Amino acid sequence: MMVSQQSRTHHEDMDDGIFVTLWHRSQRGVSQFLIIIGLVLVGILSIYPFVWLISASFKPRSQVFDNRLIPRTFTLQNYVNVWQDAPLGLWLMNTVIVAVLAALTVALSSAMVAWGFAWFEFPGRGWLFGLVLATMMLPGAVTMIPTFLIWNSLGLVGTLVPLWAGNLFSSAFYVFLIRQFMLSLPRELFDAARVDGANQWQLFTKIALPLCRPALAITVIFEIQASWTDLMRGLIYLQDSSTFTVPRGLKALIDQYGFGGEWHWETLVTASVVTTIPLIILFFLAQKQILVGITSGALKG
Structure with missing residues (x-):
């Protein structure tokens, strides 16, 4: 009789355990489902403006703002006209030149400064590094006029x-990023x-730089993106349309076809799509390097 009662108690405990396990699994399933739904909604909200922009680029002028994602009147003429109305090819070439030179120079100069802070030990190194980081708090408007x-x-x-x-004089943010990576080596x-006889320059170029490739890749990609979308310096320094970069050229198109009175919005949205696609392709091709660099920094930093 006692054995039977113990057996029933054991089975009841097992049933309760199974019920609790199923309950926790269902709770996790509901939580994961809600997270997925939330991510999908955020993704839709994030991509909707660009989808709208692409859709508007295939519409005639009278239908640009009809808020239809599928154009009622589909036309490719906008992509023909935009190359005739503006020197997009020249602006893209200027932007590529600026972006590549900016990325390469800031990556090399920031890596050299980071190497100095990571490898050499000298009095006041921490204070000096803190001073370098403090320059990130300095608004760009403060140095705009002296730099000009x-x-x-x-x-x-x-x-x-x-x-x-x-x-050429490095960037405090990239110095911090690369230095933290170098400290983990x-x-x-x-x-x-x-x-074996290696000097300081060989240590830097033959060992440090190759091992810091993920951090350098992130630096190059981020700087290309920053240069590609930099309007302020283009407004300050560029005066002739032959030297315009993409942001400065788009601003000129807005002045001419937008608020200038003609309101050729189909030209503006088409030019925006054409000049945005190269950056999307870059991030698509470099997504592996971005993930490797970020995860490596998180694990090693």
Whole structure:
């Protein structure tokens, strides 16, 4: 009799355990479902403006703002006219030149400064590094006029040089990013190379830079994106349409076809699509490098 009662109690405990397990699994399933729904909604809200922009680029002028994602009147003429109405090819080439030079210079200069803070030990290193980081708190408007006066005295206003040459002096954010990555590298590797006769420049170029490739890749990609969308410096330094970059050129189109009175919005949205596609392709091709760089920094930092 006692054995039977214990057996029933055991089975009841097992049933209760199974019920609790199923309950927790159902709770996790509901939570995951709600998270997925939330992510889908956020994704739709994020991508909707660009989908609308693409749809509007295939519409005639009278239907641009009808808020239909599927055009009632589908036309490719906008993509023909936009190349005739504006020198998009020249603007894209200027932007590519500025973006590539800006990315390469800031990556190299920031890596050199980061190497100094990561490898060399000297009095006041922490304070000096903190001072470098403090420059990120300085608004760009504070240095706008002095920087313009410097480039103007050099006779470079109206050229593409001021849009990228400032990166020769590194960036505090990228210095911090690359330094943190360098600090995670095994110091024994550099000590062994020094024993083999490697000098400081060889340690930097042959060991540090290759091992910091993920951080450098993120620096290059982020700087290309920043240069590609930089309107302020284009407004300040570029005066002739032959030197316009994409943001400065789009601003000129807005002045001409938007608020200038003609209201050729189909040209504006089409030009926006054409100039945005290269950046989307870049992020699509470099998404692996971005993920590797971010996860490596998170794990090693």
